[in-house]
Amino acid sequence: MIASIVIAICFIVMAIALIAIAMIVRKIVGTVNRLEEQVNPLITKVNLIGDQGKEIAVQFTEVSGHLSTATKHLSESVGLVKEEVIELKALVGQTAIVAKDKVELVSRTIDRTNNQVITTTDFIQNKVVEPAREIAAVMAGLRKGLEVLFAPAPRNQIDRVYNDDEMFIG
Numbered sequence: 001m002i003a004s005i006v007i008a009i010c011f012i013v014m015a016i017a018l019i020a021i022a023m024i025v026r027k028i029v030g031t032v033n034r035l036e037e038q039v040n041p042l043i044t045k046v047n048l049i050g051d052q053g054k055e056i057a058v059q060f061t062e063v064s065g066h067l068s069t070a071t072k073h074l075s076e077s078v079g080l081v082k083e084e085v086i087e088l089k090a091l092v093g094q095t096a097i098v099a100k101d102k103v104e105l106v107s108r109t110i111d112r113t114n115n116q117v118i119t120t121t122d123f124i125q126n127k128v129v130e131p132a133r134e135i136a137a138v139m140a141g142l143r144k145g146l147e148v149l150f151a152p153a154p155r156n157q158i159d160r161v162y163n164d165d166e167m168f169i170g
Helices: 002-150
Strands: none
């Protein structure tokens, strides 16, 4: 009978252990369900992010194609610009030579004109201005002489002496 009691106690302990295991499994299942409820929105968001990543990859591929086309066109444009720059350098070189020649021509013309102006000025000075100045001086002298000659006689005779300070005009 002791064996039966030990077996019965073992069954009771096993039953309690099974109930404890069942309660733990129930809690684990509840936790897993709650975790699944919380993870499902995250999985949905991850799926949406994955879809957006695929769309971005497709757009990136398109942009890469456009970028390579633009790079090709840019390199062609750079080649054309280089050719134009070479032509412009040649044109600028020729223009510089022509401009240098024209500057020398203008410089010679200015020098020649300056010499002509100086010569003309000297001629006018010697042939017109100096004789006119001499004639004006002679005329001024004649006018003063005639004024003195035909001036009326002074009314008062000066018969007193002035001190030096009074006669000083200054």
